Amino acid sequence: MNKAVILAGGQGKRMKADMPKPLFKVLGEPMLEWVISACENSEISDICIIKGFRGEMIDEYLSGRYETALQAERLGTGHAVQQAIPFLEKDTDGNTLVLCGDAPFIDSETINQSLMLHEQNNNSVTVITAELENPSGYGRIIRSKNGISGIVEQKDATQEQRNIKEVNSGAYWFRTADLISLLGKLENNNAQKEYYLTDTISIAISEGKNAGAYKSSNPDIIKGANNRKDLLELNTYARNMVIEKHLENGVEFVCTDGIIIERDVEIGVGTQILPSTVLRKGTKIGENCIIGSNTVIEGCTVGDNVIMNNVQAYGSVIESNSEIGPYVHIRPESRICEGAKISDFVEIKNSTIGRKTAVAHLVYIGDSDIGKKANIGAGTVTVNFDGISKSRCTVGDYAFIGSNTNLIAPVNLGKAAYTAAGTTITRDIPDYALAIGRGELKIKEGYTRKKLNK
Numbered sequence: 425m426n427k428a429v430i431l432a433g434g435q436g437k438r439m440k441a442d443m444p445k446p447l448f449k450v451l452g453e454p455m456l457e458w459v460i461s462a463c464e465n466s467e468i469s470d471i472c473i474i475k476g477f478r479g480e481m482i483d484e485y486l487s488g489r490y491e492t493a494l495q496a497e498r499l500g501t502g503h504a505v506q507q508a509i510p511f512l513e514k515d516t517d518g519n520t521l522v523l524c525g526d527a528p529f530i531d532s533e534t535i536n537q538s539l540m541l542h543e544q545n546n547n548s549v550t551v552i553t554a555e556l557e558n559p560s561g562y563g564r565i566i567r568s569k570n571g572i573s574g575i576v577e578q579k580d581a582t583q584e585q586r587n588i589k590e591v592n593s594g595a596y597w598f599r600t601a602d603l604i605s606l607l608g609k610l611e612n613n614n615a616q617k618e619y620y621l622t623d624t625i626s627i628a629i630s631e632g633k634n635a636g637a638y639k640s641s642n643p644d645i646i647k648g649a650n651n652r653k654d655l656l657e658l659n660t661y662a663r664n665m666v667i668e669k670h671l672e673n674g675v676e677f678v679c680t681d682g683i684i685i686e687r688d689v690e691i692g693v694g695t696q697i698l699p700s701t702v703l704r705k706g707t708k709i710g711e712n713c714i715i716g717s718n719t720v721i722e723g724c725t726v727g728d729n730v731i732m733n734n735v736q737a738y739g740s741v742i743e744s745n746s747e748i749g750p751y752v753h754i755r756p757e758s759r760i761c762e763g764a765k766i767s768d769f770v771e772i773k774n775s776t777i778g779r780k781t782a783v784a785h786l787v788y789i790g791d792s793d794i795g796k797k798a799n800i801g802a803g804t805v806t807v808n809f810d811g812i813s814k815s816r817c818t819v820g821d822y823a824f825i826g827s828n829t830n831l832i833a834p835v836n837l838g839k840a841a842y843t844a845a846g847t848t849i850t851r852d853i854p855d856y857a858l859a860i861g862r863g864e865l866k867i868k869e870g871y872t873r874k875k876l877n878k
């Protein structure tokens with residue numbers, strides 16, 4: 425069976441952070457996750473991740489999803505793969521893909537096509553390469569008339585070799601059994617005193633085995649980050665790549681400033697995304713919506729023809745034809761039903777707002793179920809927390825909650841129940857009833873004049 429080893433042992437000193445480099449995020453996801461999903465998209469599920477610097481952070485991130493092996497000292501890429509030998513030996517049939525955990529844009533098409541070449545040519549090793557305008561820092565691909573003959577690192581290269589523009593991406597296919605044997609033959613007699621994985625190519629050739637190179641037409645697959653500036657570049661690249669995909673799908677952008685859309689987000693045809701909108705993981709938006717400006721949506725399903733202006737929404741469902749915002753916070757486990765209207769300074773948490781219900785201003789609805797076509801007056805607050813536990817409120821269809829009503833949970837208001845403005849509701853209200861709870865209004869005539877005369 426084919427499997428993969430992902431190298432994630434490096435520190436990335438120039439990032440200036442106490443974190444393994446592959447955990448730095450591109451479009452909200454660690455670079456390592458991009459590499460893992462390229463494997464998964466190629467149906468490779470047998471994966472070993474080599475951890476080193478702050479390896480426990482890699483374990484914590486993966487939380488047991490994949491096997492890891494520890495490289496206790498950073499002695500080079502070959503040494504890193506040597507740590508995977510027990511993993512490789514579990515099944516030596518088939519091929520092993522080696523990838524760098526900090527080159528996020530490797531894609532499953534490149535993985536699949538290079539494997540095809542690798543198998544067709546019966547190679548022991550096939551390296552994935554690309555041509556770069558500026559190849560500086562990368563290993564250069566040395567070719568002879570019979571094809572690839574080796575890889576030479578920048579630090580070991582002659583001036584002439586440094587002019588070569590075809591570089592090693594750091595991704596390879598190996599026949600697993602050959603990889604195990606080649607790893608045993610690596611030496612560290614080079615400029616960096618490291619065990620170079622790249623030496624496997626010339627060793628394989630010297631043993632009469634086949635080695636090949638798959639040159640990708642897309643040099644972006646090898647992009648990595650050595651510092652924060654590079655990381656910003658990767659983010660910019662990924663951001664534009666995702667926006668371009670949505671443009672092709674018929675999503676409208678009049679200006680892309682501040683728009684960040686994570687890669688698994690789905691957006692329907694005719695939807696317009698306005699500036700400074702961040703659409704995070706797990707978000708699905710329907711057709712002909714207007715989203716933004718200044719809107720953050722994470723883990724939400726949004727229907728068709730929805731307007732969301734200056735909204736923060738998390739882990740919720742927003743049904744079609746609803747109008748949300750400006751200045752609305754929708755917290756997890758909420759459902760805003762079809763055609764509801766929620767606007768200025770409203771917070772909804774773990775609640776359902778029924779069909780065509782209006783919650784127009786300055787309201788907190790927490791842990792509650794509001795029926796359809798209800799009207800929730802300004803300043804209404806569900807008092808859902810008594811300091812120890814949370815309770816729910818229900819409000820029936822067609823209810824009219826007067827301004828500044830407090831609903832002391834748990835409390836149930838029936839169908840078409842009315843509450844007078846300023847009422848604190850402490851008991852259930854039956855269907856069609858009105859609840860008024862106000863202190864008696866007293867008026868003291870001339871009070872201020874007396875005071876002022878003093």
Ligand code: UD1
Pocket residue numbers: 431432433434435445474476495497498499500501502503504524525526561562563564575577591592593594619620621622648
């Ligand atoms: C390596 C290649 C080079 C290639 C480049 C592509 C070698 C000798 N050189 O360069 O030809 O063009 O990648 O980016 O392989 N890592 C470990 N343990 C180590 C060393 C590295 O886990 O001891 C990991 C790093 O976290 C990283 C990957 O291996 O994910 C590549 O390491 P890096 O130092 O960036 O690559 P180079 O050695 O510079």
Ligand code: CA
Pocket residue numbers: none
């Ligand atoms: Ca290195």
